[in-house]
Amino acid sequence: MSRLTGEFVLRSGRTATEYFDKYQFEADPVLLDQLAEQMAVLIPEGTEVLAGLEMGGIAVVTAVARHAKLPTAFVRKQAKQYGTARLSEGAEVAGRRVLVIEDVVTSGGQVVISTEELRKLGAHVDHALCVIDRQEGGSEALAEAGITLRALLTRAALEAAV
Numbered sequence: 001m002s003r004l005t006g007e008f009v010l011r012s013g014r015t016a017t018e019y020f021d022k023y024q025f026e027a028d029p030v031l032l033d034q035l036a037e038q039m040a041v042l043i044p045e046g047t048e049v050l051a052g053l054e055m056g057g058i059a060v061v062t063a064v065a066r067h068a069k070l071p072t073a074f075v076r077k078q079a080k081q082y083g084t085a086r087l088s089e090g091a092e093v094a095g096r097r098v099l100v101i102e103d104v105v106t107s108g109g110q111v112v113i114s115t116e117e118l119r120k121l122g123a124h125v126d127h128a129l130c131v132i133d134r135q136e137g138g139s140e141a142l143a144e145a146g147i148t149l150r151a152l153l154t155r156a157a158l159e160a161a162v
């Protein structure tokens with residue numbers, strides 16, 4: 001139900017004829033919980049904090065954390081301009097082994113940007129976990145940044161299931 005066809009501009013600026021609307025599965029509490037339960041199994045040993053990326057990664061991280069029983073951080077695209085003025089809200093990330101949680105990975109650009117920012121805050125980030133890896137160079141880009149990508153689903157697997 002999340003797989004759309006048409007013409008879509010992606011975050012990376014690329015265009016695609018296929019788009020996974022993550023908000024369709026994130027808005028379904030039963031489906032999201034099932035995905036989260038399976039993702040929790042993929043969490044690398046030693047992970048201390050789960051960090052979900054704005055916006056789609058926030059619902060995913062909250063759901064995964066319920067199964068993993070780990071504290072969560074909510075990572076903004078830009079630091080809040082008032083109040084706490086934080087980029088990363090919730091659990092403290094400094095000095096802790098942090099797993100980045102994302103919904104969809106395409107080029108890997110957003111995970112790399114947010115990981116750099118988390119590292120500046122003192123987090124130790126070696127891994128990321130996503131719901132869907134579109135298999136368009138994301139895992140390679142992450143590897144260059146020292147991040148291993150684990151995915152619950154790949155684009156190839158989803159296409160094979162249709």
Ligand SMILES: O=P(O)(O)OC[C@H]1O[C@H](OP(=O)(O)OP(=O)(O)O)[C@H](O)[C@@H]1O
Pocket residue numbers: 011012053054055056057102103104105106107108109110111138
């Ligand atoms: O691997 P990349 O090429 O960086 O692309 C994937 C990113 O693009 C989408 O974010 P978008 O900005 O559309 O998302 P939001 O609705 O979650 O804010 C998705 O949630 C990833 O964050």
Ligand SMILES: O=C(O)c1cc(=O)[nH]c(=O)[nH]1
Pocket residue numbers: 009010011012018019020021022104105106107134
């Ligand atoms: O690369 C993206 O921006 C992107 C691709 C996709 O399939 N779904 C999504 O939410 N974002």
